[in-house]
Amino acid sequence: MIEAAQMDSLMNQGWPAAHSTELDGWLVRHNAGVTLRANSVLPKSAPFDLGKALDYVENLYVAHGITPSFQISPAVQPSDLDAQLEARGYVMRNPTLVQCAAVSDVLANLHTTPAEVNISTTPSAAWTDCWWSIDGRGADTRAAAEQILARGKALYASVPDGPRVKAIGRLALVDDTAGLYCLAVDERFRRQGLASAIIHGLLQAATSRWVWLSVLEDNTAARTLYDRLGFQTVSRYHYRVKE
Template structure:
């Protein structure tokens, strides 16, 4: 099974922030406050002076108008960071599981799609508008900042159909021989028709031609329907994380 620290690094590459400051083993990420992952600390190493490092993080985020936040998982350093943050007034948010599988196993468990899935190397306006209508938080400036996150890493984008009205989308970040599934969304009026599975199939089938062998995804721990789907496809829990956000 892949190490938690390796999973953290892959996720960071698959969803890169505009700016990152290295701080004695921590990666302090900033992206105009758009998406929690891109505006949180990835605590990959233990700072020599924990209190001083936290003061620096809080001051830096305050200067950028961002709530100080940490992504805390099994590899977070120091080992008691979560308790330390809780005592400092940081609130727990979004407990999330990280699931992994081989691409070949997932494809073997997926039916052949009965709809056309359009795959491209960049998100067009129809893709972006649909994703933002389902998952977005903020206006046009926030949407533009989110689009920049997507464009900073190599990825594939799937959409059903190829133009409006869009019914389903997905993104597959490409990192070496790994890929990360993001932004999977289906129009509520077209759910339970197998569109999410069609999107996953289309992305992974294309990724196999690019040397991708393994895939990860993140799912909120409380999302039972999504977890049931991923379990049927052969995904297994490889890691987990949550956020600590200063009130």
């Protein structure tokens, strides 16, 4: 299985921010405030002067109109950074599990309903419209969100509904692994097996050996599906966000 530090790197490549600055072992990411992952620090190794590093990050994010945030995983450096941030007034957000499975195992465990699944290397307008209608954060940030999608190699799946789509998914392709993102089903078509159909279509089209994903700890419905498909928790993370 994949170790925590490697998992952090894969997720960063699968969802790349517009701007990433190396700061003495930390990767400082910002992307117009769109998604916490693309607007948080990935603390890969410990900086020489923690206090100065924290001051730099906070000033940089404030200058860009972004709330200072850190992604905290078991590989975080320094190892006590979570406690240091809490003492500095940062609060915990979005406890998340990182799960991984062999592609062959997931395909063997999938029981899909008949559904037409279209696969493309770029997101169509209908794909993006569906994603934004479910996960949108404001019209003024849509362009920044679309730029994230365009930065990494990926496959895009959709179940058509005339000129629109019922369900979507994105499979980021990183080395010999793949990351499942943006799995979403229009609320009018849920509980029809479309999420499974999307996953099946994406994994069949990929040549990756391993697939990984992140799921909020409290998302019981999604975790039930992923458990049934054979995913196992290999890491976890949460964010520390300055109040």
